[in-house]
Every structure is written in C-alpha cells, then in structure tokens.
Amino acid sequence: xxxxxxxxxxxxxxxxxxxxxxxxxxxxxxxxxxxxxxxxxxxxxxxxxxxxxxxxxxxxxxxxxxxxxxxxxxxxxxxxxxxxxxxxxxxxxxxxxxxxxxxxxxxxxxxxxxxxxxxxxxxxxxxxxxxxxxxxxxxxxxxxxxxxxxxxxxxxxxxxxxxxxxxxxxxxxxxxx
Numbered sequence: 001x002x003x004x005x006x007x008x009x010x011x012x013x014x015x016x017x018x019x020x021x022x023x024x025x026x027x028x029x030x031x032x033x034x035x036x037x038x039x040x041x042x043x044x045x046x047x048x049x050x051x052x053x054x055x056x057x058x059x060x061x062x063x064x065x066x067x068x069x070x071x072x073x074x075x076x077x078x079x080x081x082x083x084x085x086x087x088x089x090x091x092x093x094x095x096x097x098x099x100x101x102x103x104x105x106x107x108x109x110x111x112x113x114x115x116x117x118x119x120x121x122x123x124x125x126x127x128x129x130x131x132x133x134x135x136x137x138x139x140x141x142x143x144x145x146x147x148x149x150x151x152x153x154x155x156x157x158x159x160x161x162x163x164x165x166x167x168x169x170x171x172x173x174x175x176x177x
Contacts (some may be wrong), residue, residue, distance in 0.1 A: 058110045059103055066092035068126055072116070081117040088125045097121060113145070138173035148172060 001126070051072070056064035071085040083109060088096045100119040107116045140148070148168045152161060 051107070054110070058106050060106075063096065063099065063103065066126070067096055070122060074115075080114050082115055083118040083120055084116045085122060086122045087122045087124055087126065089126055093121055093123050102106055136173075137169055140169060144172045 008032055051058065052069055055067075055069055059067065067086050067088045069084065070087050072082050073085070074082040084104070086096065100121075104116050108114050108134075116176075148165065152164045152168055155161075
C-alpha cells in the first residue's frame with residue numbers, strides 16, 4: 001500500500017491498492033445464453049424462456065420425449081387464459097390429447113397462476129435429439145478376466161451369473177473411456 005503524508009499533521013494516510021483491470025470477467029454460459037434467447041422466445045410468445053428450457057421438468061420425461069412447446073398466445077392485453085401450442089409426434093397425439101388437462105395444470109403450477117387455459121396440438125416431426133453411441137465390448141486382458149471371475153464366481157451357469165458376467169465385461173472394457 002502506498003503511503004502519503006497528510007497536510008495537517010504530517011501523519012501517514014494509507015491509500016487503497018489499485019485493483020488490476022480485467023478485460024473479461026468470467027460468467028456462466030446460462031446467463032449469457034439467456035440474454036440472447038429471451039428476445040427470440042418472446043417473439044414466439046414465451047414470456048419466460050424457462051418454459052422451453054425446463055419443459056422436461058414441467059411435464060415429466062414421458063411427455064417431454066414426444067412433445068415440444070411451440071408457442072404461447074395470450075389474449076390481447078391479458079396475462080391469463082393463454083393458448084399453449086404444442087408440437088407432438090403423430091403416434092403420441094391421442095395420449096397427449098388425453099393428458100391435456102394434466103399438462104395445463106402442470107404448466108399453470110410452474111407459472112404459479114392460471115396462465116394457460118387451452119391446449120392446441122400440432123402433429124409433426126420433432127427435432128432430433130443427439131443420440132449417444134452404444135458402447136462396444138472390448139477384449140479383456142487376462143488380469144481383468146481373473147478379477148471378473150473372482151467377483152462373479154465360476155460355479156454353475158445361470159442366467160443371472162451370465163448377465164453379471166456380461167455387465168462386468170462391459171464395465172471393465174470401457175473403464176478407460
């Protein structure tokens with residue numbers, strides 16, 4: 001800390017140390033994308049982009065796999081009684097139509113008030129989700145085979161023992177990935 005003399009009594013006054021200037025401040029990616037996504041979501045009628053982002057949390061994983069929220073249309077000048085437009089895969093349309101009251105209830109509980117009054121289904125293809133490649137079994141080394149044999153055992157061949165052995169081979173062959 002730098003010291004400077006006070007004019008009145010000659011006492012030393014400490015100045016605070018100067019903070020280094022930082023060009024870039026680290027921030028969460030979710031905060032940055034929210035700023036970019038909010039205008040696009042508002043154009044589609046979603047006042048809160050979190051409805052789209054948290055769709056699986058709102059309706060549950062079973063319905064989230066086969067549905068995507070497309071648009072939320074409020075009556076002019078109103079904040080309640082909106083129409084939620086959902087795209088769903090054609091095969092799941094009867095199931096989604098059957099559960100429409102429950103979906104409206106779940107979305108309204110997310111908002112905290114009766115924002116949605118009506119649900120409209122649009123049938124069509126959904127955006128493809130990235131699929132993870134299946135793991136392949138690799139040949140085990142002799143030490144890994146012995147380790148697996150001591151864990152599972154080598155007595156009678158039952159379906160359970162074969163399943164455990166197969167699982168052990170998969171785990172040990174892909175442990176270095």
